[in-house]
Amino acid sequence: MWEMRVLTQTAEHILRIAPAGIPRATVLIVPPLFEEANRTRRTLVLAMRALAAEGFAAVLPDLPGHNESLVPLVEVDLARWQDALAEVISGIDGPTIIASFRGGALIDHKAKAAAWWRLAPVGGASLLRTLMRARVSADREAGVASSLEALQDEAKSGPLLLAGNHLSSAMVAQLGTSEAQGVEPLRSVGLGADGIAGTPLWLRAEPGEDAAMAEAIAADISAWSKTCGVS
Amino acid sequence: MTEATSKASGVDATLRALLADVLGLGEARAAALTEDSGLFGELPEFDSMAVATVLTEMEDRLGILIDDDEIDGEIFETYGNLLAFSLRKVTD
Numbered sequence: 001m002w003e004m005r006v007l008t009q010t011a012e013h014i015l016r017i018a019p020a021g022i023p024r025a026t027v028l029i030v031p032p033l034f035e036e037a038n039r040t041r042r043t044l045v046l047a048m049r050a051l052a053a054e055g056f057a058a059v060l061p062d063l064p065g066h067n068e069s070l071v072p073l074v075e076v077d078l079a080r081w082q083d084a085l086a087e088v089i090s091g092i093d094g095p096t097i098i099a100s101f102r103g104g105a106l107i108d109h110k111a112k113a114a115a116w117w118r119l120a121p122v123g124g125a126s127l128l129r130t131l132m133r134a135r136v137s138a139d140r141e142a143g144v145a146s147s148l149e150a151l152q153d154e155a156k157s158g159p160l161l162l163a164g165n166h167l168s169s170a171m172v173a174q175l176g177t178s179e180a181q182g183v184e185p186l187r188s189v190g191l192g193a194d195g196i197a198g199t200p201l202w203l204r205a206e207p208g209e210d211a212a213m214a215e216a217i218a219a220d221i222s223a224w225s226k227t228c229g230v231s
Numbered sequence: 232m233t234e235a236t237s238k239a240s241g242v243d244a245t246l247r248a249l250l251a252d253v254l255g256l257g258e259a260r261a262a263a264l265t266e267d268s269g270l271f272g273e274l275p276e277f278d279s280m281a282v283a284t285v286l287t288e289m290e291d292r293l294g295i296l297i298d299d300d301e302i303d304g305e306i307f308e309t310y311g312n313l314l315a316f317s318l319r320k321v322t323d
Binding site for chain 1: 253254277291
């Protein structure tokens with residue numbers, strides 16, 4: 001009953017899952033950043049299927065430098081991701097709700113939407129610290145002297161390779177200070193009894209999936225859409 | 232329960248939940264961890280990325296700051312070592 005396709009009219013692939021006919025609204029999924037995107041992708045796509053079952057179209061664009069993108073990650077920074085999402089949303093007919101996850105909340109404010117929904121937003125500094133620590137830990141395991149401080153210095157003069165991610169000086173600098181920006185109307189939820197029941201799959205060393213959590217995500221977004229009078 | 236032991240059991244519970252989240256251990260395996268349970272080098276899921284994630288989550292959930300030079304291989308050798316390190320940090 002669903003149409004599922006990969007759109008290629010923009011430079012990046014966009015996974016779209018939609019019900020037959022005209023959708024209630026479109027939900028633009030902004031995934032977590034870096035490795036966290038891979039760890040959550042399967043559950044996000046399950047949430048998209050659940051949204052389609054509720055009458056929404058759900059779209060998940062590849063961020064430049066991520067997933068199937070042909071753009072080298074080192075050429076990308078947060079500002080470019082913000083612009084890319086604004087471009088994706090300008091190509092969507094009808095009302096759009098942005099649903100961002102974790103670090104996705106750092107890049108979701110430039111796009112114009114009817115409503116925003118965020119799950120477990122995280123500051124850029126925390127993401128950067130984890131990536132740098134992985135590098136320090138791997139360096140030390142290999143017997144190479146390494147420290148967070150030395151990496152910070154190195155980042156000022158050129159790109160850094162952090163846990164397989166080639167990050168430009170601009171990306172490192174922006175991550176270091178980036179926080180989720182105010183948008184309206186916004187529902188920001190965490191995990192747990194007051195938010196979404198589930199586990200923080202984005203932390204998981206090996207990718208997992210959580211179908212019940214995907215259903216809960218879709219139900220919460222759908223309820224928020226109604227609250228905001230979107231559909 | 233004294234204040235110190237209740238704090239210690241709180242840190243213990245936080246740490247077990249955190250390892251369950253990061254390593255995907257499930258509640259039963261996380262609850263079964265003993266002081267002597269090996270972590271880094273023993274659990275296949277515990278790679279350098281997992282070490283980094285555990286450290287950042289420890290900071291967030293225990294409200295502590297962990298300095299680079301405080302970390303050596305021993306901390307992640309066993310669950311007991313990681314717990315002792317965490318308790319030292321929260322009481323510092």
